[in-house]
Amino acid sequence: MSSVALSRLSVRYGKRTVVHEYTETIKPGDWLCLIGPNGAGKSSILRAVAGLAAHTGEINVDGSPLRLRTPRRRAELVAYVPQSPVLPDEMLAFEYVLLGRNPYVSYFGGESAHDREMVHNVLRRLDLDQFADRELGSLSGGEQQRLVIARALAQEAPILLLDEPTSALDIGHQQQALELVDRLRRENGLTVISAMHDLTLAGLYADRLALLHEGHLVVAGTAAQVLRAETLAEFYGVSVTVHHEPDGTVVVVPRRVS
Amino acid sequence: MPRVALAALVGAMLSIAGASYQGAFRNPLADPYLLGVASGAGLGATIVFVIGRANTNGWLIDPLPLAAFIGGLIAVMFTYMVGAAFGASNSSRSSITLVLAGVAVTSLATAIQTFVLYQNNDVIREVYSWILGRLNTATWQDVRLVTPYIVISSIVLLLHRRQLDLLRVGDDEAASLGMQVGRVRLIVVIAATLGTAAAVSVSGLIGFVGIVVPHAVRMMAGASYKRLLPLTVVLGATFLILTDIPGRVLTHGAETPIGVVTAFFGAPFFIVVLMNKRLSQ
Numbered sequence: 168m169s170s171v172a173l174s175r176l177s178v179r180y181g182k183r184t185v186v187h188e189y190t191e192t193i194k195p196g197d198w199l200c201l202i203g204p205n206g207a208g209k210s211s212i213l214r215a216v217a218g219l220a221a222h223t224g225e226i227n228v229d230g231s232p233l234r235l236r237t238p239r240r241r242a243e244l245v246a247y248v249p250q251s252p253v254l255p256d257e258m259l260a261f262e263y264v265l266l267g268r269n270p271y272v273s274y275f276g277g278e279s280a281h282d283r284e285m286v287h288n289v290l291r292r293l294d295l296d297q298f299a300d301r302e303l304g305s306l307s308g309g310e311q312q313r314l315v316i317a318r319a320l321a322q323e324a325p326i327l328l329l330d331e332p333t334s335a336l337d338i339g340h341q342q343q344a345l346e347l348v349d350r351l352r353r354e355n356g357l358t359v360i361s362a363m364h365d366l367t368l369a370g371l372y373a374d375r376l377a378l379l380h381e382g383h384l385v386v387a388g389t390a391a392q393v394l395r396a397e398t399l400a401e402f403y404g405v406s407v408t409v410h411h412e413p414d415g416t417v418v419v420v421p422r423r424v425s
Numbered sequence: 426m427p428r429v430a431l432a433a434l435v436g437a438m439l440s441i442a443g444a445s446y447q448g449a450f451r452n453p454l455a456d457p458y459l460l461g462v463a464s465g466a467g468l469g470a471t472i473v474f475v476i477g478r479a480n481t482n483g484w485l486i487d488p489l490p491l492a493a494f495i496g497g498l499i500a501v502m503f504t505y506m507v508g509a510a511f512g513a514s515n516s517s518r519s520s521i522t523l524v525l526a527g528v529a530v531t532s533l534a535t536a537i538q539t540f541v542l543y544q545n546n547d548v549i550r551e552v553y554s555w556i557l558g559r560l561n562t563a564t565w566q567d568v569r570l571v572t573p574y575i576v577i578s579s580i581v582l583l584l585h586r587r588q589l590d591l592l593r594v595g596d597d598e599a600a601s602l603g604m605q606v607g608r609v610r611l612i613v614v615i616a617a618t619l620g621t622a623a624a625v626s627v628s629g630l631i632g633f634v635g636i637v638v639p640h641a642v643r644m645m646a647g648a649s650y651k652r653l654l655p656l657t658v659v660l661g662a663t664f665l666i667l668t669d670i671p672g673r674v675l676t677h678g679a680e681t682p683i684g685v686v687t688a689f690f691g692a693p694f695f696i697v698v699l700m701n702k703r704l705s706q
Binding site: 214217218219237238239240241242243245246247249252253255258259262263266267274275276277278322 | 602603648
């Protein structure tokens with residue numbers, strides 16, 4: 168299990184600063200969910216941790232700075248599931264998950280028997296082995312999403328970044344995907360950082376929520392602390408009722424304004 | 426015999442280069458011809474013709490492939506920069522933008538070439554018969570000249586076939602999986618351009634091979650570069666040997682240049698690829 172510490176992380180695109188000195192610590196095996204309206208900087212934080220966005224400030228994994236690692240060594244620690252993954256229609260599911268082994272394959276080398284066995288295991292665990300020889304284009308949205316998670320899992324990285332993992336899925340597949348991530352988190356001891364739009368789901372699965380607005384951290388804490396009607400009204404401009412279930416679940420329900 | 430050997434070498438090279446450009450640019454329409462590589466290389470070679478082959482006879486290394494390489498590399502870099510500047514990433518629109526940029530670069534290179542030629546009337550015939558593709562004058566000398574370039578370029582490209590598969594999921598995801606995308610793309614483009622330039626410097630501009638052969642292989646054996654690249658070498662060599670036959674046999678006396686034959690089959694094929702959006706990955 169690995170801890171992640173972000174210290175005064177800033178991300179700039181040209182002259183526009185999209186993340187302002189964000190500081191956060193994620194304990195080993197925890198799930199942090201970034202929430203906030205569009206343009207809050209959620210994706211940029213994930214991209215910075217994945218090594219895809221230039222940034223200032225420090226990103227430490229288990230106390231050592233991520234920027235000192237080569238891209239390959241970084242990929243051994245951090246797996247990234249983008250919001251809209253590129254799924255080449257004609258690529259076979261097995262080939263796709265095998266790409267996750269790249270950090271462990273030498274530049275000119277080929278994947279070893281161990282790499283292939285590893286991918287078969289991941290496919291079995293995620294109940295995807297019957298799709299191994301199918302083209303990605305022939306699979307459903309839910310199956311594709313599980314394959315993307317399978318690829319991240321084949322990467323064997325202790326830190327998993329998920330950018331809107333459920334935005335393209337129906338409610339059943341949303342639950343399925345999040346249950347899967349939660350199960351893998353417990354079984355493999357993964358540390359998860361996700362960005363999500365659905366506030367109820369975010370509160371349901373994450374240990375900690377961080378609400379961002381225009382690149383600034385507004386408030387971080389448990390679902391009960393962050394998901395408050397007046398806070399959401401202020402930063403999302405939305406009118407909601409927040410229910411607290413007896414089991415501690417926080418439910419955010421939109422209200423009709425007129 | 427040298428003619429068949431040269432056809433095999435050139436066909437293999439143009440095919441693997443086409444497949445590699447398609448992978449490096451994630452663009453099913455990429456081809457040495459359409460990216461402007463061939464015309465850039467042609468311009469480089471023309472300049473060597475103008476200086477005079479007689480003057481370069483005693484040189485240690487034949488400047489023809491090198492001039493073609495430099496011309497081709499400048500052209501493809503230019504095409505890529507223009508295409509990247511105006512194309513939205515990851516869309517079919519950017520595929521088209523890249524090809525349009527290639528058309529512009531090709532026109533520019535051809536215009537400069539024409540201008541240079543009309544200043545130097547004496548080499549026009551020599552250059553034009555060369556432009557249309559000529560395997561008919563092939564000698565063992567030509568084969569010896571290009572073999573090292575084509576072998577080195579093909580080996581480098583074959584060694585990158587796993588990287589090209591990784592690039593299929595896009596720059597961001599490939600980078601998140603630990604790949605140094607910019608570096609890999611540069612190496613692949615340089616290797617493909619070196620081989621293309623060498624091929625072009627002995628055979629002239631032979632179009633569409635780099636697009637017909639890789640797509641035919643994709644239809645038969647799937648889109649994985651691990652299988653695609655080795656198969657394009659084999660099929661590309663076969664393809665050009667076969668398309669050279671009409672040029673040799675059909676017209677007695679006045680030969681049909683091979684570039685005409687490949688364009689005759691290749692252009693309709695290109696239109697099919699353009700219409701078939703399924704190949705856009």
